[in-house]
Structure formats: C-alpha cells, structure tokens
Amino acid sequence: MREVAVIGIGGTKFGKHSDRSIRDIGLEACLKAIRDAGVKPKEIEWAYAGNLAQWEWGQGLFIGQVVLRELGITKIPITRVENGCATASTAFREAWHKVASGACDVALAFGVEQMTVVDSTKMLSIFGGRQYPEREGDMGYTGPGLFALMASRHMAEFGTTREQIAMVAVKNRKFGSLNPDAQLQSTVTLEEVLNARMISDPHTLYQCCPRGDGAAAVVLASPEVAGRYSANPIWVAASVQVSGDYPDDRSFVGLDCDVRAAEKAYEMAGMGPDDVDLAEVHDCFAMAEIAHYEDLGFCKKGEGGRFVEQGLSDMGGQTPVNPSGGLLSKGHVIGATGISQIIEVVKQLRGDAGPRQVEGARTGLQHNGGGFIHTDAACSIIHIFKR
Amino acid sequence: MREVAVIGIGGTKFGKHSDRSIRDIGLEACLKAIRDAGVKPKEIEWAYAGNLAQWEWGQGLFIGQVVLRELGITKIPITRVENGCATASTAFREAWHKVASGACDVALAFGVEQMTVVDSTKMLSIFGGRQYPEREGDMGYTGPGLFALMASRHMAEFGTTREQIAMVAVKNRKFGSLNPDAQLQSTVTLEEVLNARMISDPHTLYQCCPRGDGAAAVVLASPEVAGRYSANPIWVAASVQVSGDYPDDRSFVGLDCDVRAAEKAYEMAGMGPDDVDLAEVHDCFAMAEIAHYEDLGFCKKGEGGRFVEQGLSDMGGQTPVNPSGGLLSKGHVIGATGISQIIEVVKQLRGDAGPRQVEGARTGLQHNGGGFIHTDAACSIIHIFKR
Secondary structure, three states, X not given: OOOOEEEEEEEOOOEOOOOOOHHHHXXXXXXXXXXXXXXXXXXXXXXXXXXXXXOOOOOOOOHHHHXXXXXXXXXXXXXXXXXXXXXXXXXHHHHXXXXXXXXXXXXXXXXXXXXXXXXXXXXXXXXXXXXXXXXXXXXXXXXXXXXXXXXXXXXXXXOOOHHHHHHHHHHHHHHHOOOOOOOOOOOOOHHHHHHOOEEEOOEXXXXXXXXXXXXXXXXXXXXXXXXXXXXXXXXXXXXXXXXXXXXXXXXXXXXXXXXXXXXXXXXXXXXXXXXXXXXXXXOOEHHHHHHHHHHOOOOOOOOHHXXXXXXXXXXXXXXXXXXXXXXXXXXXXOOOHHHHHHHHHHHHHHOOOHHHOOOOOOEEEEEEEEEEEOOEEEEEEEEEEEO | OOOOEEEEEEEXXXXXXXXXXXXXXXXXXXXXXXXXXXXXHHHOOEEEEEOOOOOOXXXXXXXXXXXXXXXXXXXXXXXXXXXXXXHHHHHHHHHHHHHHOOOOOEEEEEEEEEOOOOOHHHHHHHHHHOOOOOOOHHHOOOHHHHHHHHHHHHXXXXXXXXHHHXXXXXXXXXXXXXXXOOOOOOOOOHHHHHHXXXXXXXXXXXXXXXEOEEEEEEEEEOHHHHHHHOOOOEEEEEEEEEEOOOOOOOXXXXXXXXXXXXXXXXXHHOOOHHHOOEEEOOOOEHHHHHHHHHHOOOOOOOOHHHHHHOOOOOOOOOOOEOOOOHHHXXXXXXXXXXXXXXXXXXXXXXXXXXXXXXXXXXXXXXXEEEEEEOOEEEEEEEEEEEO
C-alpha cells in the first residue's frame, strides 16, 4: 500500500439551498476541489460519490456521473456509496484505497445531500421506520432517543452532569461562529443551551445538530504525482472502517464500534491519541462528542464530562475537538458530512484555518459514525492525517 | 494485482416476495453462497451490498450490516454501493478489487431488491423523474422510450426487422423455461411476441423485462486460500467499469460505453470476443441484446438482427447469449441483477447448468449496464470469467 495525499479540497456553505438542484450543489464543491488541487478534470482517474437518499429527497439518480459530467469528467469508473451518516467518509475511503493500492494515481471523492426539500415529518418517519421498524423505529429508538439514553446512562454511571453535556454545544457553536461555511454562526451561552426547548431529555434543541443542504469534495493523489500538483499535500496516515457487533447486553455509555476503529487507526498511523493535535468527531448530539472523547482515547471512560468542563477539548486545550463547529454548528448534511470534516482537518494541517486555527497542528483525526442496531453503531470510520 | 476466484454462489428465485422482509430475501442468498463456498461466516473479511433504492421502496437502511448480522458477519467493513441497473456488478467489482489488491483474502458481495411492494405508477414516476427530469424524464426519455428509439434507428440504418428483435424474446424465454429461478418459465412464440400489447414501438410486452424481488450473492477468494474452500473455483479474468461520455451528436444504434468496456475487458483477459463461450448480457429490452452482440464484438455493427435470426446466440450457436433466460425471463431485480448474471456464468463454467448447459464452456462474459444520459449509458460493467 502506498501513501496517499489530499491535494485539493472544496465545499459549499452548509445550510438551505432548496432553490438549487442537487447537481449544482455537488458541482460547486467538486469544481472548488479540482481548482484547489490544480488538476485538470481529465486527470481524475476514479471517483466516488457519497449520498444517503438522493431518490427519497426527490432527485439525484446517478449523482456521481451527472455532477462530474458537468466538469468533463467522463468515462472513468464512478460509483455512489452509502453508509448512513458515514456515507461521505465511505466515499473518501474507497477513493483512498484505489490510490493506496496502486489502481490509480488521482481520485476524487465527493458527498452531497439536499435535505431541506423534505418536510420534517417525512424525515422523521424515514429515519425511524426504515431499518428495524418493528424493533427500533416504532419504539422511539431513533437518533434523538438513542443518544438521550446514552446520556442518561452516562450520567447515572459516571456522574456526568447536564451542564457538562451542554458545554459541548457552547464550545462548538463558539467555533462555528468563526467558520463562514457553518450553517449556525451565532454563539450560545450555557444558560441558553440548558433552557432551550427540550427535544429528548437531557438534550435540548441546541444539543441536536440541524440538517441542511451542501456538498464537500476532495482530490487524492499518489506520492508519485502529488508533488506535481500541490505545494502542501496532507497525508493520510490511517484509514479504518469497521461495522458493529451488536450485543444486546452492553452497558450503553459509548460505542464499541468506535473503540475498535480507533485502536486500528492508531496502530495503522503508528501513533496514539496523545499525538492527535485536533479532531473532528461526529457530534450529532452533544452526548456523542463526550462518548467520542473516551472511545477515541482522549480521556478515560467516564471522564468525558470533565474533559469538556476543564477546557481540554477547547482551543489551547489538550485536544481541540471540532474546531469547524462540528455538526452542531455546520448541520449534518448526511452525504457530505464526513468529507466536510476531512476538509476542516486538511485546512488545519495546512495552517489555513484562520481565526479557528489550532496553532502548530501537525496531525488531525476525523471520526464519522453511521446508523445503529441496538447498542452499537452500524459503521464507524476513522481517518488520521498528518502534514 | 492477484487472481481472484469465485468460490461460492447463491440466489433466491426471482419473482414476487412481497410477504418477506428485504432482510430475509438478502439473507437467503448470502446463506446459500456461504454454504456453497464452505467458508465460515467469520472468515469473511470485507463485504459489499448492492441495492438501488431500499428507502424508496420502504425499508432497508444499512441493508449490508442488517443482513450479514443475521449470519454473524459483524465488525468487518460493509458498504452499500449503487450504480443504477449495474448496482450488483458494482458490489461484485468492489469486492473483487479488495481481494485482487491484497487488502483481504475472502470477500462477499450481494445484491437485493424488493420492487413489487411499490405500485407501477409510482415506479414509473421514479424512473422518469429523478435524473434529468427537465431534459429527459418529462420528455418520455425513460428506459422503454430510449430502447425503442435505439430499435427504430437500428431498423432504419441497418434494415433490422421487428421479427429479428422479437426473436431475442423467443430465445430468452425458451432458456428461461429451463431455469427454475426465473420469474417467467413459459415459452412464447414469435407470433405471440409480435402480437402482444405494444409498450413502446417496436417493443411489445414480452420484449420488456418484468421487475421483481430477489437477491444474489457470491463469495470471492484469493489464490492463496481458494483451494482451501472450493474444489471448483472459477476465476475472474477481467473486471472493467466505465462511465459514459455523453455526446449529443452520436448515432444512437448502440452504446459507446459498452464498446469501451468490452475493449478494456478483452485486453485485461488476454482474449477476444471469439474466445467467449457464453455471455450473460443486459437484455432489459429485446433491442438491447442486439446492440450488445455488436458492441461486445460477437458480430459487426448492424449485423445483430441477423445474428439472432441465424441462431448464433442460441444453444449450439457461435456464442450462446443469456442461457439463464436473461432479464426478459428472470426479471430485472435491479440491485441483484448483475450478481445473478455472474451466478449463471459460474454455474455454466462449473458445468452445473443442467438442461441449459453450454457444452464444454470454459470462458463466460457478464455485461451489466446502468442509466442513461442522452445517448450513452451512465455506466457499463463487464466481467470475464474462466475455469
């Protein structure tokens, strides 16, 4: 397996783009990534498109071919992949593997979703009812319900407080206010978070990520050609994807899937959690980020609440987490989220993150999870990058 | 890149399975393939699931993880892929690449779709309206319309007759009557085909494939371990995937996509069309098979009508085509079709095809196409197998 570099990144602002076609949204991100890389469209040899539910939202069949055709990227293998909320990371990882295995020298991965065109009642019925409706969705076992259960269990077992969980939202919205591509760019206070409308106890509105529309794209290259295009390649030190193992008897204070993925990723990168200068993790709900601190090894199990309270995940702390603002600020644009996280890590390692720059960052971790079956995620994907 | 063997195959009967869950349908195929291969579920290292529109039809989120969990296949990377009508072939090809590149020794690919749970009006609106509705679907530029245009042009340019086109259906339904897993197992006469209800001139009902429910699965292995499991491995001699290039000015008598894929596949396999002992091709409409004879090199451009009339694609002919009965008999179970074709090729090369066996078959070609943008397919995938 060869080293692989990210040589180009590009994304749209996340938010409401209901007046555009999904093709146009995807195109904006791909065009930016190609221009950033300095590659010619005809030099792209392989491509993956991430999209959760293009048809369900009303358009988008063959989204990969249809978007890339507008750039003159034709004839090459183009495939759509889907892995729930980890869809874009799956697209990235497949493109990475094609370059790493020597199948091609230059590959593109993009993710796109347009979710605001669907009304929220339909959205809920989709997320609740399409996996194991008889055992999960119909019993309230959906995203908000699941992470509320995890938070309750974490509070009972480790003494984690409502305030600590809410601090994740305060921190991430502060970072989001520094990110012009985030959907929510206003800060919130701890009191505002705690007093907001209750969604699923203990999570209030500001502790649940919004949805949105948007796209994110990257161009990947082999060491043999990366130098030809980019003065500042960022290298993939690890790429790991695992699925859940779904026992029925696990204490639900984290995700085994993430623990296994992190162990493999650190082994592949030849580093440990202490070596990670910043991380973009899947904060779909505030509690998720606390579990991720623990499952990714930034602190011990049970100490995630204190980790955020002590500022260890804040700027200047041990491991700044979600400097982009995270899903809580950007919104979870499902097909695009994973690559959006990767774009932030690459910006940070390039030193191009402006007012939210983590000083001297040399390594960054990206974590993206997808789906649930009982007490384990269906899928966990982790990438580690280094400059 | 290493050689890769197909060591296990398994599929459901194609037809109406609306009383089962999509998980159960997928499970039947995967269980059969694993038993056929003689592998233990825990020996599967990587898996791909093909499914076109699981959500749109009403259930099926994380279809790969959900089906494989029932077999105890957990923790490994599992990804859903989609490439329109070529979805299952895409799943096969990704699994093939993981074994060929050395990323793993044993991989599984399956495809599943449950289409009869959607009423036909909704189905038509989906296929017509989700790609380029303003330029294609709204103008009648859907599957039936497209292949009718191709047939009309082929008739005008080369003198191909309605009778010749109808002979494809007669031949494939004859083969289908010998396949217990086919949806339609009755034969039809040339008069019955020509006099059936007109769908899109010149294609009558029997020249259009039905849809259906079903699943198909395969287990793939490296040369290092294939002998451990299977006394009769069938080898992948070529795997090629290309996308269209979509010019607006092409004479629409075939698909450039398929011509390019075939050239690459023959080069990769080190053989030519004359070396192909049998082929399973994408006969979604009767005219498609005639174009494929030409585009895959079994005969010259324009001679496809005479090719079927002279029996050259029939049993005992130059290149028997669609001995399984093809999509015209089996039905196009979109997420499963490509792997279903591969299963037939493997059965033929094993000598296990019973009354429809192509005597002495040593090499077989599988061709699966997906989608349209103007006058080119969005995707064409070809695999060549040898025993």
